Amino acid sequence: MQLFHSHFSPFARKVMVVAHEHGLAESLELLPTAAHPVKRDGTILARHPLAQVPTLIDETGRAIADSRVICEYLDTRAGGGLFPEAGQARWIALNDQSTADGMLDAALLIRYELTARPESERSSAWIAAQQAKIESGLASFEGIAEALAGRVDIGTIALGCALGYLDLRFAEIVWRAAHPALGAWYEAFAARPSMMATRPPAA
Structure with a gap:
């Protein structure tokens, strides 16, 4: 998997914390970005229409954006635990x-x-x-x-x-x-x- 990432993005950090908690960090290739609130990063835009950090690219090439969605995806992939199931x-x-x-x-x-x-x-x-x-x-x-x-x-x-x-x-x-x-x-x-x-x- 690949992750469009910035060390200064708190939302990218949230994704990485989830990855570390589940032992998935080493399976993520961190891709550098030039994301900006005004000028969008064309490299990310080519993969997802929002061109935002973080954006995850899974093994099939599918782009998954928004930290909340990515975190739940990684949690589900790892068998759960960080998103309580019910109640x-x-x-x-x-x-x-x-x-x-x-x-x-x-x-x-x-x-x-x-x-x-x-x-x-x-x-x-x-x-x-x-x-x-x-x-x-x-x-x-x-x-x-x-x-x-x-x-x-x-x-x-x-x-x-x-x-x-x-x-x-x-x-x-x-x-x-x-x-x-x-x-x-x-x-x-x-x-x-x-x-x-x-x-x-x-x-």
């Missing part, structure tokens, strides 16, 4: 993934606003609105931090990657100070071999 545990994991991914979407939108737009075209109101989403997400997870302990599923993986991205790109958001229980959970979760193996280079 309350499944909806908790999927909802946590959705919230964590939403925080990442907001963080990336801020990043794009600051790096892809000229300063004269940036919107402080837009940036503030995305920051508010991140803050409310952090507060929500702080409230359930105790229940996160011991869980290793797609919800906690997505959350770990989201918090790691905040540390990478938004060091000015000192989120641990206001969310100590979440910070303690993340310190333990970030020590997992799969998280250590996928740490991005220093920004």
